Amino acid sequence: MQDLAIFPLFYLPPVVYFSALKTHGFEFLLEKNEHFPKQTFRNRASIASPNGILALTIPVVKGAKVHTPIKDVKISDTIKWQRLHWLSLETCYRSSAYFEYYEADLVRFYEKKYTFLFDFNLELLNWLFDRLKIENEPNFTDTYSDYPEALDYRNKFSKKEIYTEKTKPYFQVFSDRNPFLPNLSIVDLLFNQGPQSKSYF
Secondary structure, three states: OOOOEEEOOOOOOEHHHHHHHHHOOOOOEEOOOOEOOOOOOOOEEEEEEOOEEEEEEOOEOOOOOOOOEHHHOEEOOOOOHHHHHHHHHHHHHOOOOOHHHHHHHHHHHHOOOOOEHHHHHHHHHHHHHHHOOOOOOOEEOOOOOOOOOOEEOOOOEOOOOEOOOOOOOOOOOOOOOOOOOOOOEHHHHHHHHHHHHHHHO
């Protein structure tokens, strides 16, 4: 039996997130009740651009950042972030080997209006599991707790504490001008490696 593991829910999580999930056989709890922490992958993702790493950030409603449970954090529509994110993905990965393979399914996440960040991230995660052929039905925490018996990854992917694991290089777009960029969003791996992505973890 795998040890109990608690994971945060991210926006297009980094590759290392999936490597950590694999160590637990993709059996885990998603944290649904934590207070929204700033400057984490919960509302931002990193992709490869011609100039290096490009951060994509989902704006959230002001005032929801401090004492609001993550499941209740609302997305702000003050800027057309979905259009900007999709244009960035399209511009950066149009030349990748598998972008067109996933494009039609992925673009719908950037055309449909979402109210809550958690709902948006969860739908994307389920889509990613499906494309990676990972059979999983996420389970969630009931309350926010320390879970002393669990391996806690909720703070392992922040700027202050990064969960690290040796990553083997794979071909990336713009590899002619940038060195290998480890632990970008899972879509970087997916667009470049396609159906073989799962074997990378």
